[in-house]
Amino acid sequence: MKKEHIQAFLEVAPYLGDIINEDINIGVMDSKQYLLTVDGRTVTSNQTAGDPNTYDEFALSTIRERRQKSFEDVSDRFPFPVEVTFTPVIEENGNASDILIAVVKNIDRRKKADTASKAVSSSFEQANQTISEIAEDSQNLLQNIDDILKYTRETQQKLSVIDTLISRIKKIALQSNILAINAGIEAVHAGTAGKGFSVIAGEMGKLSKSSDEAAETANTALTEIKTAIDTITSKMVSIDTYSENQAASTQEISASINNIFNTFRLLSEHC
Numbered sequence: 176m177k178k179e180h181i182q183a184f185l186e187v188a189p190y191l192g193d194i195i196n197e198d199i200n201i202g203v204m205d206s207k208q209y210l211l212t213v214d215g216r217t218v219t220s221n222q223t224a225g226d227p228n229t230y231d232e233f234a235l236s237t238i239r240e241r242r243q244k245s246f247e248d249v250s251d252r253f254p255f256p257v258e259v260t261f262t263p264v265i266e267e268n269g270n271a272s273d274i275l276i277a278v279v280k281n282i283d284r285r286k287k288a289d290t291a292s293k294a295v296s297s298s299f300e301q302a303n304q305t306i307s308e309i310a311e312d313s314q315n316l317l318q319n320i321d322d323i324l325k326y327t328r329e330t331q332q333k334l335s336v337i338d339t340l341i342s343r344i345k346k347i348a349l350q351s352n353i354l355a356i357n358a359g360i361e362a363v364h365a366g367t368a369g370k371g372f373s374v375i376a377g378e379m380g381k382l383s384k385s386s387d388e389a390a391e392t393a394n395t396a397l398t399e400i401k402t403a404i405d406t407i408t409s410k411m412v413s414i415d416t417y418s419e420n421q422a423a424s425t426q427e428i429s430a431s432i433n434n435i436f437n438t439f440r441l442l443s444e445h446c
Contacts, residue, residue: 200279204228237261241271255283294438302431330403340393
């Protein structure tokens, strides 16, 4: 500000806070005393016009550098954080005079808004993390579904083997029945000779062994089927666990969203 305008500023300063609708304290001073003090709604000071003044290093640097400078004051001088802005008054020759204009602004709302904004950002990060976990669980779920389909196909193949074995057993039973009939006929014709019975007995032994092997193979296949079914059951349990995890993650997302809404509400109340 130019020195030639200082008188006009002194006249308008008492109304400046209302004009710009800001809670500010204004002080005009030189290196010896306060020339004017105007209190804000909440930002007040103990100084009045005529009180002695001594510049600190920050104020002196403002004069030396001939530029406006600000800093945040979070000390106990005020019951809330404030922003202090020093503006040097410039002589007609371009040099800085020893007059400074100090504006102290209540930035409590801004600080709370910053805090709320950081809380919102944190809530979004938590929500994103939870969503990522859900996505990962979904991938695991899909992998388990693929495994279930694989085991199901293998089970179907084993069932096909069992069908084949059953067909063989039925064929063996039919052949055994025919041989039994033939043996009966042979017995009628042979009387006491019975030479043919040794041949029939041999064939029946072969058929019996074949039937036993087929039954053993069928039993093995059934055991494998049981194992496959157990695996499917285990996978289904895993799917259920993943589903529970997804439900819990969804609840976390819901809670995060509620926190976001609450934070925005707090933000709107203090802005």
